Amino acid sequence: TERELARLDRLHVIGEMAAGIAHEIRNPMTxxxxxxxxxxxxxxxxxxxxxxxxxxxxxxxxxIISEFLALARSKSTDRKRQPLNRVIxxxxxxxxAEATLAGKSVLLELRxxxxxxxxxxxxRQLILNLALxxxxxxxxxxxxxxxxxxxxxxxxxxxxxxxxxxxPEVLGKLGTPFFTTKEQGTGLGLAxxxxxxxxxxxKLTCRTGREGTVFTLRLPMNGAPSPxxxx
Ligand code: ADP
Ligand code: MG
Numbered sequence: 001t002e003r004e005l006a007r008l009d010r011l012h013v014i015g016e017m018a019a020g021i022a023h024e025i026r027n028p029m030t031x032x033x034x035x036x037x038x039x040x041x042x043x044x045x046x047x048x049x050x051x052x053x054x055x056x057x058x059x060x061x062x063x064i065i066s067e068f069l070a071l072a073r074s075k076s077t078d079r080k081r082q083p084l085n086r087v088i089x090x091x092x093x094x095x096x097a098e099a100t101l102a103g104k105s106v107l108l109e110l111r112x113x114x115x116x117x118x119x120x121x122x123x124r125q126l127i128l129n130l131a132l133x134x135x136x137x138x139x140x141x142x143x144x145x146x147x148x149x150x151x152x153x154x155x156x157x158x159x160x161x162x163x164x165x166x167x168p169e170v171l172g173k174l175g176t177p178f179f180t181t182k183e184q185g186t187g188l189g190l191a192x193x194x195x196x197x198x199x200x201x202x203k204l205t206c207r208t209g210r211e212g213t214v215f216t217l218r219l220p221m222n223g224a225p226s227p228x229x230x231x
Contacts, residue, residue: 017068020178024064024186028057060184067188070125071177071195079119084148084155084219085110091124092146095131099144104135109147113155116219122196129189130159130215136182137163137213153221160214171208 032054039046092108099106127146134144142162149156166174173179175194180187193215197204202219 017071017177021064021068024178025061028061031057056184060186064186064188067186067192070122070192071188077119078121079117081115081117082120083115084113084118084123084157087118087120087123088127088146088148088157090120091127091131095128095135095144095146098132099135102135102141104138104141105143106131107143107145109145111147111149113148113150114221116155116200116221118200118219119196122199126193126196126217127157127159129193133189134159134161134163134213134215137161139163142212150221151218154218155221157217157219158214160212162212165208165210165213171206174206 035046035050035054039050088108088110092106096106131144131146138144138161144162145158145160147158147160170181175190176187177191178187194204197217200219201222202217205216205218207214207216
């Protein structure tokens with residue numbers, strides 16, 4: 001029956017994801033175990049860079065698990081009518097700090113928009129994931145721009161960078177869990193973004209070129225327009 005097929009389909013997806021997770025977590029564990037064994041056999045204080053690598057690898061395993069959990073959640077649990085601009089303002093200092101640390105800048109252009117039914121934690125996560133990707137894409141420095149505006153029956157959020165863009169092969173794989181071109185990447189950031197967008201009935205699209213990449217999220221303003229306009 002259709003229902004049974006849907007269930008098997010889901011099991012299949014879960015199986016695939018589990019295999020991916022197992023693989024991704026095993027890599028950092030193997031690295032850390034190797035270092036620990038080496039330290040045990042030498043009975044010496046390990047050099048600082050070895051310890052740094054171990055911490056980094058454990059951090060990576062940790063992000064894989066938390067991003068995977070975000071992905072596995074099927075429903076937004078905490079939706080409230082609120083202005084998107086306020087959610088952005090809440091996460092902006094963190095993005096600003098990351099940018100400053102890396103010698104890059106951030107431009108916020110938040111235009112007045114009506115309130116939307118949003119899960120604040122999820123939308124923060126989505127913006128953060130897009131912003132971090134944008135910052136990481138600008139190896140030679142540059143400006144990350146985050147903007148909002150109203151367009152038709154949608155509130156539009158754009159996160160743009162001045163990186164070198166993506167080739168068609170990378171573009172075609174965006175959102176595939178565990179797809180990454182980065183040495184320390186989890187390949188889960190965009191998959192999480194797409195699943196959060198879907199849970200908000202929103203569309204996440206991307207345009208990319210040699211001058212950079214822009215991700216656009218279109219959140220529908222369902223129902224009557226709200227009289228509350230927030231800058
Ligand atoms: P991760 O950042 O851990 O690699 P993501 O799912 O966030 O995983 O991104 C997947 C891949 O998509 C990245 O490794 C990168 O190749 C590409 N990508 C995502 N955002 C951008 C961007 N703004 N500019 C260039 N490439 C990007
Ligand atoms: Mg990422």
